[in-house]
Amino acid sequence: MVKRGMLIVLSGPSGVGKGTVRKALFDAGDTDFQYSISMTTRSPREGERDGIDYFFVSKEQFEDNIQNGKMLEYAKYVYNYYGTPIDYVNATLDSGKDVFLEIEVNGAMQVRANCPDAVFVFLTPPDLGELKHRLVGRGTDDMDIIEKRIKTAVGEIRMMRNYDYAVVNDEVQNAVERIRSIIKSERLRVTRVMPEYEEMLGDD
Ligand SMILES: Nc1ncnc2c1ncn2[C@@H]1O[C@H](COP(=O)(O)OP(=O)(O)OP(=O)(O)O)[C@@H](O)[C@H]1O
Numbered sequence: 001m002v003k004r005g006m007l008i009v010l011s012g013p014s015g016v017g018k019g020t021v022r023k024a025l026f027d028a029g030d031t032d033f034q035y036s037i038s039m040t041t042r043s044p045r046e047g048e049r050d051g052i053d054y055f056f057v058s059k060e061q062f063e064d065n066i067q068n069g070k071m072l073e074y075a076k077y078v079y080n081y082y083g084t085p086i087d088y089v090n091a092t093l094d095s096g097k098d099v100f101l102e103i104e105v106n107g108a109m110q111v112r113a114n115c116p117d118a119v120f121v122f123l124t125p126p127d128l129g130e131l132k133h134r135l136v137g138r139g140t141d142d143m144d145i146i147e148k149r150i151k152t153a154v155g156e157i158r159m160m161r162n163y164d165y166a167v168v169n170d171e172v173q174n175a176v177e178r179i180r181s182i183i184k185s186e187r188l189r190v191t192r193v194m195p196e197y198e199e200m201l202g203d204d
């Protein structure tokens with residue numbers, strides 16, 4: 001029987017650096033996670049491509065997907081829907097591959113309720129001043145949206161207590177190393193390793 005893959009969920013406020021850290025981790029090439037592309041009703045930013053950065057859909061299409069049970073989780077975040085298509089995640093985990101989700105906190109808590117074996121990592125900024133600096137520096141959002149994202153961030157950081165691990169993104173490489181060591185120890189979790197021994201020992 002194929003051993004089901006590991007599901008890792010990376011959350012943290014907008015602008016903390018989730019995408020940057022995830023790309024650095026993937027680019028290093030020593031982990032083999034499959035990135036789950038999210039669906040959103042947000043308009044594409046300059047340079048973003050449909051089916052690569054997100055699946056960009058209308059509000060009606062997104063709500064249809066919710067009604068038809070096609071989302072593993074979803075949330076409304078600063079005027080738009082964001083969510084994880086369920087079929088890709090299930091098919092990939094069933095094939096034995098590991099899956100990486102990069103999502104906000106309300107969606108992550110839905111995953112927590114439905115996927116107890118998943119690993120939950122919260123990426124934190126060194127402080128709120130630095131978070132704002134990163135959001136402004138990224139140059140993708142108007143100032144009123146940035147203010148809303150910062151305001152939302154305060155509540156999101158309070159949710160950190162519901163995660164398994166907290167990782168500070170001070171330097172990208174440090175954050176990557178911390179996540180790498182979390183993955184390494186999670187692979188040794190007894191509940192993940194035990195089924196192999198149960199198979200080896202048989203029924204007695
Ligand atoms: N450790 C870091 N030090 C300084 N700048 C960083 C660091 N990590 C990321 N950044 C910068 O912060 C900005 C936001 O990063 P990124 O887009 O990866 O955040 P995010 O958490 O994925 O945001 P969102 O949730 O909105 O997609 C980018 O300009 C990125 O280059």
Ligand SMILES: Nc1nc2c(ncn2[C@@H]2O[C@H](COP(=O)(O)O)[C@@H](O)[C@H]2O)c(=O)[nH]1
Nearest residue numbers: 014038039074075082083084102103104107
């Ligand atoms: N609950 C979910 N949140 C998601 C998903 N994909 C992205 N996100 C989060 O939304 C905000 C805003 O993203 P942005 O691209 O507009 O900056 C950010 O926190 C993302 O992590 C998802 O599938 N589900």
